[in-house]
Amino acid sequence: MRRRGDLRRALLAVVGVAATVVAGLVAGPVPASAASAGDCRLPASPGIGNEQEGPTDYHRWLAPQGALRAVFLFVDFSDAPGGAKELAKRRDMFATAPGDWLRTASYGRATLVPTFTTAWARMPQPQSAYAGFNASFAAHRAYMQDAVTASDGAVDFAQFDLVYVVSPRSATVIANSPAFIADPGWGLSADGVELRHGVTLGADVDSWGYKVLNHETGHVFGLPDLYTYGAGWPDLHRPVGGWDLMGLISGPAPDHLAWHKWKMGWLDDTQISCATAHGARKVTLTPLGTATGLKAAVVKVSAQRAIVVENRQADSLDVASPCLHPGVLVYAVDASVGGGNNPVTVLDAQPGSPVDGCGLADAELDNATLTTAGQQVTDPASGVRVTLTGANGAKRTVQTTW
Numbered sequence: 001m002r003r004r005g006d007l008r009r010a011l012l013a014v015v016g017v018a019a020t021v022v023a024g025l026v027a028g029p030v031p032a033s034a035a036s037a038g039d040c041r042l043p044a045s046p047g048i049g050n051e052q053e054g055p056t057d058y059h060r061w062l063a064p065q066g067a068l069r070a071v072f073l074f075v076d077f078s079d080a081p082g083g084a085k086e087l088a089k090r091r092d093m094f095a096t097a098p099g100d101w102l103r104t105a106s107y108g109r110a111t112l113v114p115t116f117t118t119a120w121a122r123m124p125q126p127q128s129a130y131a132g133f134n135a136s137f138a139a140h141r142a143y144m145q146d147a148v149t150a151s152d153g154a155v156d157f158a159q160f161d162l163v164y165v166v167s168p169r170s171a172t173v174i175a176n177s178p179a180f181i182a183d184p185g186w187g188l189s190a191d192g193v194e195l196r197h198g199v200t201l202g203a204d205v206d207s208w209g210y211k212v213l214n215h216e217t218g219h220v221f222g223l224p225d226l227y228t229y230g231a232g233w234p235d236l237h238r239p240v241g242g243w244d245l246m247g248l249i250s251g252p253a254p255d256h257l258a259w260h261k262w263k264m265g266w267l268d269d270t271q272i273s274c275a276t277a278h279g280a281r282k283v284t285l286t287p288l289g290t291a292t293g294l295k296a297a298v299v300k301v302s303a304q305r306a307i308v309v310e311n312r313q314a315d316s317l318d319v320a321s322p323c324l325h326p327g328v329l330v331y332a333v334d335a336s337v338g339g340g341n342n343p344v345t346v347l348d349a350q351p352g353s354p355v356d357g358c359g360l361a362d363a364e365l366d367n368a369t370l371t372t373a374g375q376q377v378t379d380p381a382s383g384v385r386v387t388l389t390g391a392n393g394a395k396r397t398v399q400t401t402w
């Protein structure tokens with residue numbers, strides 16, 4: 001284990017050297033003293049227990065790269081049978097939309113290759129026996145294993161990286177759609193393989209639609225929840241509003257933050273401009289929805305915290321609602337806390353000014369962006385100030401001052 005970790009650090013160091021040179025050429029205004037992108041990564045915090053902002057441990061989570069082969073299992077119950085029309089409707093919900101979304105969000109670096117069973121497989125127990133299916137890992141695993149075993153006659157599980165279990169609307173006990181992530185040795189068995197990654201899709205797919213699959217698959221890829229566990233409405237969504245789907249599943253910009261795209265390997269180190277020292281610098285950012293160019297200016301302000309600046313424009317998956325104000329989004333990333341405990345907080349350029357007529361969950365942060373030259377926002381904890389200094393087409397130039 002130690003040897004593998006050392007090798008990974010050595011590789012990062014090599015990549016970091018190359019990134020400094022290329023970032024200087026692309027960004028122009030970045031001073032020669034700019035740090036390499038790798039210097040702005042935050043460390044994993046031991047003991048957090050769930051997804052977090054440090055490097056993802058891909059021994060546990062699934063690497064979001066390449067063609068991911070997913071099997072969708074339709075399962076029903078003696079006391080909650082599924083209908084043929086309902087199976088077709090659920091299949092249509094997941095047939096293309098999540099794959100299109102993943103391909104776009106990852107700039108083509110990850111794709112979903114779905115396969116669907118063609119009939120409901122009857123579970124061995126009535127739905128009532130699965131009450132509390134989400135109360136513990138063991139209960140969730142037992143539900144998943146029964147679904148896999150019930151479907152085994154129709155599926156060669158050796159062909160798949162991901163397992164999605166879909167229940168009918170009448171199975172109200174399966175109320176929500178948690179991700180299943182098992183450490184090696186703790187997964188499901190079928191066809192001589194171990195299955196460690198998936199999602200059980202329950203009754204809430206009828207309210208969230210396919211977007212709940214995107215959110216839960218984000219957990220499978222190691223991303224933390226960005227809403228606040230235990231908070232009331234609408235404070236629940238105050239950390240990031242509708243700017244990232246790990247904060248708001250139905251968010252009007254159903255994309256991932258640049259920080260998470262970098263964490264997942266969908267952005268290269270050459271697309272991140274990093275500063276770790278006090279001073280001012282200017283960086284020109286291309287929109288998050290386009291594949292190329294510099295995507296984020298990061299100021300690492302302490303061992304576990306960074307300020308991130310990105311350019312959010314109405315394109316691709318981004319800013320799909322007129323409620324959101326396209327512009328420069330600034331947020332703080334805190335690697336000392338895990339999912340649900342506010343690892344990301346958007347810095348609001350116009351605090352206390354909810355956008356009328358928009359979703360309650362995201363209204364306060366819909367106009368959090370810097371939209372006009374000279375406008376600025378400051379991180380009170382570190383004193384980092386971010387100023388929008390100019391625009392050229394969809395590009396935005398910002399100055400960070402620390």
Ligand SMILES: [Zn+2]
Pocket residue numbers: 215216219225
């Ligand atoms: Zn979640």
